[in-house]
Amino acid sequence: MADVAALAGVSSQTVSRVSNGRTNVDAATRDRVLEAMRSVGYQPNRAARALRTGRFRSLGVITFTLSTFGNMRTLDAIATAAAHADYSVTLIPLPDPTVRTVSGAYQRLSEQAVDGVVIIFEAHLLDHADFVLPDGLPVVVIDSNAGAQFTVVDADQADGARQATQHLLDLGHRNVWHIAGPDESFSAMRRLDSWRATLREAGIEAPEPLHGDWSTEAGHRLGLELARRDDVTAIFAANDQMALGAMRALHELGRDVPGEISVVGFDDMEEASSFWPPLTTIHQDFSEVGRLCIEKLLHEIETKQRAPGTTIVPTRLVVRSSTAAPPQAAPTTTSPATP
Amino acid sequence: MADVAALAGVSSQTVSRVSNGRTNVDAATRDRVLEAMRSVGYQPNRAARALRTGRFRSLGVITFTLSTFGNMRTLDAIATAAAHADYSVTLIPLPDPTVRTVSGAYQRLSEQAVDGVVIIFEAHLLDHADFVLPDGLPVVVIDSNAGAQFTVVDADQADGARQATQHLLDLGHRNVWHIAGPDESFSAMRRLDSWRATLREAGIEAPEPLHGDWSTEAGHRLGLELARRDDVTAIFAANDQMALGAMRALHELGRDVPGEISVVGFDDMEEASSFWPPLTTIHQDFSEVGRLCIEKLLHEIETKQRAPGTTIVPTRLVVRSSTAAPPQAAPTTTSPATP
DNA sequence: CAGCAACATGTTTACGTGAACATGCTCTCG
DNA sequence: CGAGAGCATGTTCACGTAAACATGTTGCTG
Missing domain, CATH: 3.40.50.2300 (Response regulator)
Structure with a gap:
């Protein structure tokens, strides 16, 4: 940053302003700084930025496994929605869902460089009593019945x-x-x-x-x-x-x-x-679940307060050819389904 | 950290040493510091640590889509292998594989807080001439034919x-x-x-x-x-x-x-x-591909030098019931396969 | 017992950034 | 035409950490 400032003949603070897209910079100065950035190949340092601002622009996703179909699809949607809001997604996998592992993960959670967490909560191996999140870390849970305590999104x-x-x-x-x-x-x-x-x-x-x-x-x-x-x-x-x-x-x-x-x-x-x-x-609708998770999570991050409550995404029956009336009995309703 | 140091009656540097598992700390002092950490609820700040060390302990994964079976399985393996080495994984999704998006992603790559990158390189939409990675950022590519330029891992x-x-x-x-x-x-x-x-x-x-x-x-x-x-x-x-x-x-x-x-x-x-x-x-063997990626990538990160070359993971035929001899002709070999 | 090695611990400093405050300039209006 | 508002830009500083160096203490050897 200092190099850029020197090259553009401005102070480093002006470079910072340009870098953050502030408006109170003269157009000519801005162009000069941008040109200097290009020629030096300047890239802001995320660590320093995070240290200064306290924000990482990154969201954590805790999963027990990625290998189930639903989790993959949800993760895909989460990653897409997060990218759209200019957040990156950090995976926090739990190798085995034992109490030890889970506790360890929660313990290390605030150690992670994330502003919030989505937990894809497959298994209720822990009592909710044990399930303590670091204070102030926004969290959205998928697939839980701990509705009162956290923000929950789930399919119906x-x-x-x-x-x-x-x-x-x-x-x-x-x-x-x-x-x-x-x-x-x-x-x-x-x-x-x-x-x-x-x-x-x-x-x-x-x-x-x-x-x-x-x-x-x-x-x-x-x-x-x-x-x-x-x-x-x-x-x-x-x-x-x-x-x-x-x-x-x-x-x-x-x-x-x-x-x-x-x-x-x-x-x-x-x-x-x-x-x-x-x-x-x-x-x-896994995409919708993932999208809503990020929406809720970003809202919590921005407003800095939890908003417990459960959001339910509808599911719907898709009739294809694997179902029909039973062989012996005539259907009690009008007609068997045809795909 | 200062609070912990004060509470334990030591300097912050000693806290740092304990936090990083250095050996040159007296056992009694270490216990006192650990106890103080617990009571204060101390968690090291990743941003500050990254700023100081220049390492993020995080690996980026660039994908065009997560929705294909293979990519997901590979990602799962990558996440697991990375976690095993105490690295987290940051997803860098490319919403649409246009040249613009891809260029943008590479440009922002060094802006990401990652020590290295795995690229799951589905499509060769870019000429390799255009494919310029930030200098010094270790990279492993899956599924490329740019064997000479990068470290490549792929199934056969x-x-x-x-x-x-x-x-x-x-x-x-x-x-x-x-x-x-x-x-x-x-x-x-x-x-x-x-x-x-x-x-x-x-x-x-x-x-x-x-x-x-x-x-x-x-x-x-x-x-x-x-x-x-x-x-x-x-x-x-x-x-x-x-x-x-x-x-x-x-x-x-x-x-x-x-x-x-x-x-x-x-x-x-x-x-x-x-x-x-x-x-x-x-x-x-997607797991093996993912595992090898991380192994190669970590090696590059630790040695700080690229090691271009291609690693091929064998594939194998699994015969089940969807194949048999053709109806008209008798098989030229001995017998049709039975699962 | 002098001398020094080995080790535990403390002090100082810089990593790159952006907020807060300071400065200087231009333009407007009574 | 002078006072003050509005804006561009500069200066100072702290975020939390770990490396480098400094200091103090113990114990061993000749």
């Missing part, structure tokens, strides 16, 4: 599961089996609870859910279990991958989808429309 | 495409059609060139390749074209998504896979083993 898991279950009931199915996500996942529990509640409302006792780990392999294994039973005509899987695995199991055992058994997924990953048969599923 | 695209094509020829197919990725993608071009070369070596003239944009929809559209032709018995798609879309097209037109037409993909995404039929594909 409950309504999505309700729509999925209801869709199958509307087609005339007498019951709906559920391939659930892992116990520790908030969203898995939301979906499971809502599936059970929807059945209860219809006067149906929910069968025992089968728990998988979101993977196609789990879906396949649990799908084989369900495929061997005569009474199963409708399966609601807690994500598309497990639905895919279940459909493979059904194919392998020669059960027709949707002729004999209907399958519904959750997420609407890009590939779902090309599964065979194309999968009826619940569409989640 | 060419050998993967060769294996895929050769597998189909070994099964007895007279020719192999190719659903390629977009023109601008380096890896798409590598796969296409290698497919063509493998056919040429077998004395076969390659048919005109069909270009898609990696999406299932593109695969479906191009798959429909191929499915309508009588002479097509084997399709090699440049990624699993397009292979999936093509299989859907084949199913829709009642063409049996692999009975009438064999399909091979590329990537071995997790879902591929549960496609119907389970997809024969080329496995890429």
Whole structure:
């Protein structure tokens, strides 16, 4: 900066002003400074700037894993929205979701050079009592039920599961089996609870859910279990991958989808429309979730005060070819869905 | 830091030493300082530390998109490897891969608070002449053919495409059609060139390749074209998504896979083993690519000198159920593959 | 026991920036 | 035409840290 100032024949403060786009600089002087910057190859030093201003123009994202479809899509949206606001995104991965790791991460959080944090909160391994954030660090949580304490953004898991279950009931199915996500996942529990509640409302006792780990392999294994039973005509899987695995199991055992058994997924990953048969599923707007996270987070950063509250992004049923009326019974409603 | 020093009755320099884990501090003093840190809630200021040391302990990752399967897996591996070395990862997304955006990004690169950069270099929209990195900023490139200039890590695209094509020829197919990725993608071009070369070596003239944009929809559209032709018995798609879309097209037109037409993909995404039929594909070790990137990058950072050169990570054929001998001809080799 | 090495700890300083305040100039208006 | 407003620009300083150097203390050796 001093070099630039010397070359342009001004003080370093003027260089700073130009660099920050202040208006109170003479046009001719500005041009001279900009020219000097170019010729010297000046780039402002982020560290010094952050030290002086106390702002890093960077947001942290804490994730347990990037390898699930939803997290990736959300991260993508977050990165895009942040870039749009001229913030960069720093990943803070937690290698394994043990209490030790998580505590360590929170401890190191304020050590990170970030102005705020988005937590993609897969698992509730910690009591909320243990979940203490550094004071004054704005935070937005995705997928939590700690609504009162933090700013929360999430897709409407409950309504999505309700729509999925209801869709199958509307087609005339007498019951709906559920391939659930892992116990520790908030969203898995939301979906499971809502599936059970929807059945209860219809006067149906929910069968025992089968728990998988979101993977196609789990879906396949649990799908084989369900495929061997005569009474199963409708399966609601807690994500598309497990639905895919279940459909493979059904194919392998020669059960027709949707002729004999209907399958519904959750997420609407890009590939779902090309599964065979194309999968009826619940569409989640990950982009919107990510975008809203950043919007809320930047608002907290700028106003310097927390704004606890939960924002719910709607989910919607996408009917494709993996669902139809059950084989024996005629549908109770008018007509089976056709994609 | 001054508060901690006062509370522990030492100088701030001693606090600094403890904070940085220096050994030349008396054990009793260290404990006293640590205790003081805890009680004050001291966290070192990254900005000041970076300003003083000139190191950020952060690595940048430049990507055009996070939404492709491979990029995400690679990013996951990069983040994990970086965290392991106690570096954080900053995303530097390029919203749209125009020349303007890219130039701007490089220009702002040294403005970012990073010690080095990994570029996941999807598209060669820029001439390499235009591709000027800030001096002294270590960089590792994934998926480039600028081998001489930079440190490059990549999966063995060419050998993967060769294996895929050769597998189909070994099964007895007279020719192999190719659903390629977009023109601008380096890896798409590598796969296409290698497919063509493998056919040429077998004395076969390659048919005109069909270009898609990696999406299932593109695969479906191009798959429909191929499915309508009588002479097509084997399709090699440049990624699993397009292979999936093509299989859907084949199913829709009642063409049996692999009975009438064999399909091979590329990537071995997790879902591929549960496609119907389970997809024969080329496995890429994204984790290894990401890990190697960080290893190379950290080495450059620590030694402060570039080490241009290309590291190739092997790919391997995974045979599943989507490939078999062609319907008319008996296989030239011993037996068709069974998964 | 002198002399010095090895080590713990303190003091001073600079990293690059932008806020706060100071200065000097020009223009306007009574 | 003089006073003061408005603006461009300069000067000083502190942000929190760690390197470099200085100092003091202990213990060992000849």
